[in-house]
Amino acid sequence: MDLLTLIDVRPEVRGGKPCFVGTRITVYDVLEYLAGGMTPDEIVTDFPELRIDHVRAALEFAAKREHRLAMPA
Numbered sequence: 001m002d003l004l005t006l007i008d009v010r011p012e013v014r015g016g017k018p019c020f021v022g023t024r025i026t027v028y029d030v031l032e033y034l035a036g037g038m039t040p041d042e043i044v045t046d047f048p049e050l051r052i053d054h055v056r057a058a059l060e061f062a063a064k065r066e067h068r069l070a071m072p073a
Contacts, residue, residue, distance in 0.1 A: 003057035004064075018061065020054050030058040 007018050007027055018027040025047060033043050040055040 001053070003053060003060050006054055006057040007061055020050060020057070023049050025050065025054075027058045027061050030055055031062055034058075 006020055008021050009016055009018050013019055014024055014026055019025060020027070030043060030050070034040075034055070038046075040052050043055055044050050044052060
C-alpha cells in the first residue's frame with residue numbers, strides 16, 4: 001500500500017494543508033504530537049479516525065519533503 005494515498009490537499013480544508021483523507025487532521029498535527037513525545041498508539045487512541053498507517057504516512061511524507069528540500073537545485 002502506498003501510504004501517501006492516505007494524504008490529500010483540499011484548499012477548502014485547513015487552509016490547504018496536507019490532511020488525512022476524510023478528516024481535518026493535518027500531517028503536521030501528527031508530526032507535532034510525535035515530536036512532543038506521543039507514541040503512535042497514543043495518537044490513534046486520541047484520534048480514533050486514524051490508524052497506525054496514518055502515522056507512518058505522516059513520517060513518510062515528512063521524510064520525502066525533507067529529501068526534496070535537501071536536494072541541490
